[in-house]
Amino acid sequence: MLAAASRGTGLAGGDVKLLLVEDDRELRATLREALAVEGYEVLAAASLADAMAQLSHTGTLDAVLLDLGLPDGDGETLLQALRRDRSTPLIVISARQVEGHKIRLLDAGADDYLVKPFGIGELLARLRVALRHRGTVAQPAITLYRRAGLEVDLTAHRVRRDGVDVRLTPTEFKLLARLVRQAGQVVTHRRLLADVWGADATEQTHYLRLYMGQLRAKLEADPGEPCVLLTEPGVGYRIAEAAGG
Template sequence: MQRPVDEVVGRTRVLVVDDEPQIVRALRINLSARGYDVVTADTGTGALRAIASERPDVVVLDLGLPGLGGLEVLAGLRGWSDVPVIVLSARTDSSDKIEALDAGADDYVTKPFGMDEFLARLRVAVRRRVAAGGRVDPIVTTSTFTVNLASKTVTREGLRVHLTRTEWGVLEMLARNNGKLVGQKELLRTVWGPGHDHGSNYLRIYMSQLRRKLEVDPARPRHLITETGMGYRLVE
């Protein structure tokens, strides 16, 4: 007999992030019965750790988490991962939905929800993941410093390095494209916003600051490389 389409999923891994035990239990039972590999977390901090360590294919995320809220989890996650996120929330106001989608959620399901509808939305998210392919490693390690995209931190010789918001924006963009050339205009638009396409002097200043903080010899950088006339590259 042919299996239902929602059961033909291989070992797709789903991370369920919710602090309501009954919802976690219901999702675990229903997803496991259909062949999904289920991982759970009940806090925002735990969610980010699980995403980095477990590499789920889809995240089901409650907004009303203790401590680090769901929107903050989304903000931290979208700096280094494009994993599909289905928000699961009791908030029904359209402004909450818009805020979550703008923060990087792929879908929004309100509580209480029908399991059949939820599973259909989950299948759509899985298909998107398969179609997109590829993942970004949340930790980039060089011989002198380590960039953790999940926690938005940089360490050198085991000590945390303080970066300004703009310095982090530049480094994050390079780390997300580890080993690849990032054009000057792309960096300027991403970090400074539209209208700064020709501010290459900004980049020179901030790259110089980053090298002073992170490179052994800022005058001869080994990891934060300038590609003359084109852009910059982070090399492990």
């Protein structure tokens, strides 16, 4: 059973992109969601062939999480292929516990080896360490936010205003989550548009005006004088720093 992700007070790795290779559909979905909450961009593969294809077609890749027991081969094959021309951090996630096997994979170039079952908090911490060893600093993301009667819990996918649940559309929640993960800091128009609507939407600033207006109407005590969802004219938006932050 996977433990709940820990709630941090920093910024997740910004534009960190990782490949998750896991054939168990439920576990893959759970890990993908937990990593997305932390702000990581996640590519997922359910087989060795799919993972090899993604490695071939993906330019920048910052980390790999690799299961070994794949339906069409052993994940060790992917490790060997990766280490031929990349130093990308790689963490093995496997139910195999034989010490000799773990030692062989670590000697072959794996940065870490995590035995199932494991807690998501531990996986995230080990991922941050592996990234740090390659010069990429990724602090825990803010996933629980409280200020002025507003409570946002990204892990539980829940938003409350003065103790009452607030219903948001998927796009509204995605936009709010992007701001919460970087609470107190300005996120540019282009960054928000790319992260919420995709790279093709970076000039569509009217999307932001529309959805920020909708969020303020639902979350601000006085939408005309917002104190939480703030505009930085000509630059972007920010959510005010969390209470006690």
